[in-house]
Amino acid sequence: MSQIFNFSAGPAVLPREVLEQAAAEMTDWHGSGMSVMEMSHRGAEFGQIIGEAEADLRELLAVPEHYRVLFMQGGALAENAIVPLNLLRGGSADYLVTGSWSRQSAREAARYGTINMVVEPGEAAFTRIPPQAEWRLSRDASYLHLCSNETIDGVQFHWLPARGDAPHQLAPAIPLVVDASSDILSRPIDVSAYGCLYGGAQKNIGPAGLTLVIIREDLLGHAHPLCPSAFDYAVVAKNKSMFNTPPTYAIYIAGLVFKWLKRQGGVAGIAARNQAKAALLYDYIDASGFYQNRVAREDRSWMNVPFFLADPALDKEFLAGAQQRGLLQLKGHRSVGGMRASIYNAMPIEGVRTLVDYMKDFERSHG
């Protein structure tokens, strides 16, 4: 097929050069005679692969020494249970709901203990981050959970919750636990501000089937007695992500993505590109009377851009025309409708330009 641009929300586009390297090394990794898929996870070759992946990730995000990096399985949806199983400690937790994914996290967590809603979610669509002044936080929560980027709703945090002793402030000792599935590695973050960061790999990291967890060491070791050993963070950490056989090939691809990201200037370099891509798309949408994005400007996602045509009767034609130009997977999530363009790290700016050009053409012929 000729050039396509894949706007899937995840699994999503990967850097072309990563895929080409993976293809070239598929049957013989570095002269070993083996595919990475065929290697014992305890052998020297895979030891090098996972070691470099962790080192590169630590370098990219400047992960402090007292944080552990865990390569796990099950994605963020499994973590919705694994987080409370590990971190609730028989107490309660605060959950901030800003979209579909954090709502699902809160629902699953409620099966494991008392969950306090930081704001009362309304009936309306999720189109903003509630200002912190509106939050009601517990003083004795085991943790505060939030989702840094809502993949479905296109709502993203561009700030960190302020800490302090006021009722809307996060108490200094309470760990911040963040589902960062769809914006991890898209920009610099201060890892030391978090107790635990986790995410499925299939947006900015690599193939589905790998879950990344970055956790402060002192939070390990308090799992619920019924937490499966394979999902007990302390067990995983003690066994260097090899209590159960890790998803070796997915870790290898993630490692190639990390090296690619370093060549892009790291997370600072990619953040500038991500911001430019998002600006290009939002600026055009805002200038147009034909398309609309409903998220508050200051809370708009750089990763997932939902947008609506003025006349939803044209949605099908829009999607068909996009497909013809090689602009794939633009249909919005069924719970939101309309369109969604996911423009993760690996989406080149040419993809966004081509999309905007098509949107202009479509507006011209249908506006």
Place this chain on the structure above:
Amino acid sequence: MSQIFNFSAGPAVLPREVLEQAAAEMTDWHGSGMSVMEMSHRGAEFGQIIGEAEADLRELLAVPEHYRVLFMQGGALAENAIVPLNLLRGGSADYLVTGSWSRQSAREAARYGTINMVVEPGEAAFTRIPPQAEWRLSRDASYLHLCSNETIDGVQFHWLPARGDAPHQLAPAIPLVVDASSDILSRPIDVSAYGCLYGGAQKNIGPAGLTLVIIREDLLGHAHPLCPSAFDYAVVAKNKSMFNTPPTYAIYIAGLVFKWLKRQGGVAGIAARNQAKAALLYDYIDASGFYQNRVAREDRSWMNVPFFLADPALDKEFLAGAQQRGLLQLKGHRSVGGMRASIYNAMPIEGVRTLVDYMKDFERSHG
């Protein structure tokens, strides 16, 4: 590197033509312009991939209609908890320990309820399947668990437990739950004899990170209240393995392996080859006074062949010489010592011949 033979116990050798096809399709699957890794799991393309994988698997094992095929994550070690979380139903279960893996299964299950040991495991190494006449089975167990092939110890079931009302017989209504990680798809089985069969993919199926579960429909829907939703068999089945994002690329590779297996004459065809490969190796070992396999003949594994040199002081030299001939990963598991040759479906008989030739040469020069 020149020709190698990879005797790893898992992740393990994959069919060469599967890897070559995966390499050729890496950047553009069937003209889609996308890598399989980049596809939405809910798109038509991946729908075709997972649909064919399930259909081919059902054909290979003649899976009856009232069994569900689940593509999960976490491997057999996670299933050690997921099985009791789903199937214990507040009751007790019987566990038969025949090696390291079933022992670990029983230990993890004991965290979730009362576990009865079918035989009292001794202190000695695992070198046989206790005859069923020695078993003590409960009349009211929620299930009987066993491991069909012990990867570390090289002990394999070549028969199914007899059912009946005697104390050593399995009561007709009690489901048989089997960890088949290292022998699934290596020979024909009667799926209808099992309540649940499960296994990590990284021996006979595909890449690590995929877990296969085949379960009788009536066993779904009784999960423990604290079972994570992503690991509740009923939730996974209802969502056709897409409650959480499945390990899409691993499923794609598994699908290619299933098609390869059909080209080998299916499980009957591969079973004949597996038996021939195992016979070649065991016959030589038994004829030699230099090498020894300690497993009872009738319980020897066709998949994993542990063997010992008469003089363990020669182990290092044996391994170094093997490596020089491209015979890789022959070191025995640390708990057993000696050597281990894993000869799964994808190991060609040439690999076993080359190994036996090397063993003969080594015996000649050191015997």
